[in-house]
Amino acid sequence: MRIVFLGASQFGLRCLGALAGLPGISLAGVVTAPRTFAISYRPQGVTNVLHADVAGWCEARGLPIATLGPQGMRTPGLWDAVQQWEPDAFVVAGWYHMVPKAWRELAPAYGLHASLLPAYRGGAPLVWAMIHGERQTGITLFEFDDGVDTGPIVAQASTPIAEDDTIGTVYARIEALGERLLVESLPGLAAGTLRPRPQPEGAGQVFAQRGPEDGRIDWHWPARRIHDFVRAQTRPYPGAFFLDGARRVTVWAARVAAPAGLPPGDVAMGDDNGVRVGAGEGTALELLELQIDGHDMPPTAWVRSRHA
Known part of the structure; x- marks a missing residue:
């Protein structure tokens, strides 16, 4: 399976590293973003406090890389580059931009969302879960569709939130769980033996991004x-x-x-x-x-x- 990876955070880079050694998986190209970028809900720009040098990692390994410009997913030449990479699937982790429908029509897109979907769709799911005093959270690998985190679920993993946890300690466990989901699930997706299951209709709530x-x-x-x-x-x-x-x-x-x-x-x-x-x-x-x-x-x- 030829994968085009989208990621720009430390978590994304960790997932990218895990994909690089998977049997039956080849990295056809990588799309990343700068530390500070404009996005639909904040045109003046946001700063990714968890940013990682994904581009440098790829360049050191000779992997094709494209970096978003001010136009985001509409950056000139980006779509042409992605098509030339001929992906069988997109994998998205540590990413803050919507994947356009044209991309998803070219190949299915699978992403990691830091909640037990359908709970806590949308922005900052771990932060919202802790603000609300939840005692359990998790991470979901799912296939993107036209909605906000509404696509079919591939796999999930959960972790408790203890009284002395902070966002940092919970996030560290979520990272490990997300990496494991990719390693365990992508070979099955590539072989066609693992099929996503639909999310329950009418369930879940979309939460706003936070500044x-x-x-x-x-x-x-x-x-x-x-x-x-x-x-x-x-x-x-x-x-x-x-x-x-x-x-x-x-x-x-x-x-x-x-x-x-x-x-x-x-x-x-x-x-x-x-x-x-x-x-x-x-x-x-x-x-x-x-x-x-x-x-x-x-x-x-x-x-x-x-x-x-």
Whole structure:
């Protein structure tokens, strides 16, 4: 099976490496994208914080490579190059662009989506799942169709979300599961012994992509919800934040604290030097790791700076 791979992230590069050694699979070409690019839901541009040098990896191995320009999937010459590669299938991982119908008519396109479809279709599925306090998530290998993550399912794998997980620890497990799905499934797809199954009709919800400004904390939420909000967006993502006057305070780590009798948003430092902020429903959150206007600062130092 001749594969054209589409990917631009660290996860995509990991999957590309796994494909390179699979029996019955040959890489006909690779399409990648720059770190910063325009996309339909954000024409001014987005930055891929998980970007990887896929082009450099391919060039070092003599693989044909095409990089998207400002026109995205309509980059001049891209479609001609893809046709010349004569793919039997496209494989998509760590990618942020819709695969055009003309491509899917040329060859079926299979992609990895970081949820147990039909749940959490759309953007940032792992982040949304953790924000909502889910206790299980997973990854799905599926065939693309005209909808948003609605195509037939090839294979799935799941993982629990533990109380002390962050987006980083969950993502690491999802990467390993996704790589395994490709390694185990693509030979069957190539041989015609593995056939995708339709998703349930009427199930699932499409979630929006997220930008850095979507990480603003509302202190009227209960502390448990804020804790999930923080750990869902911590490193390597831009982080959950709030404003302290004109200063932007990013919360990298926090934990639910004993009720402190603080109104939502009020800050207090206890005898143990723990910094707590009042939250909704009489709850409180202890701040563990902060960044103030882009500079790391211990929570105690931040509290003292507020009164300097």
